[in-house]
Amino acid sequence: MDIKKSVSIIKRKAKTRDVFELVDYFNIQVIDIDLGSSTLGMYKYIKRNKFIFLNTSLDDFQRRFVLAHELGHAVLHSNLNCFFLEKKTLYLKNKFEIEANKFAVELLVDDKDLKELEGYTINQAAAALNIPVDLLKYKF
Ligand SMILES: [Zn+2]
Numbered sequence: 001m002d003i004k005k006s007v008s009i010i011k012r013k014a015k016t017r018d019v020f021e022l023v024d025y026f027n028i029q030v031i032d033i034d035l036g037s038s039t040l041g042m043y044k045y046i047k048r049n050k051f052i053f054l055n056t057s058l059d060d061f062q063r064r065f066v067l068a069h070e071l072g073h074a075v076l077h078s079n080l081n082c083f084f085l086e087k088k089t090l091y092l093k094n095k096f097e098i099e100a101n102k103f104a105v106e107l108l109v110d111d112k113d114l115k116e117l118e119g120y121t122i123n124q125a126a127a128a129l130n131i132p133v134d135l136l137k138y139k140f
Helices: 003-014 019-025 060-076 087-091 095-108 111-116 122-129 133-139
Strands: 028-033 039-046 049-055 082-086
Touching: 003 019, 003 060, 003 095, 019 028, 019 060, 019 095, 028 060, 039 060, 049 060, 060 082, 060 095, 082 095, 095 133, 122 133
Parallel strands: 028 049
Antiparallel strands: 039 049, 039 082
């Protein structure tokens, strides 16, 4: 599956790269809910409706990448029932989680953004882009 290509098609069709606008575009309900201390977010497919649950404990930047990750499941794995994003999941090697992470980083980080950060270490670039280092690694 060419995730980079899927993301660029989606951006072009939806005419936006904003993750909040994209969840609207795909008719996905976003629900803020207390998911406890280890779960960041969740994607669920219930009776042909798509839901993304976001933990109310997330800050604005976390919200953005968790939403992008769950949107990846909604788009790439839409009919699979349920995914949880645990804090540890960013490091997991599960095929679906890797695909969702790749989707998220392609959506949130444009190749142009990276060009501007040439010479930065991956840690510096992640800080500048406000995304987790482990997510940015998929770009390399
Ligand atoms: Zn996931």
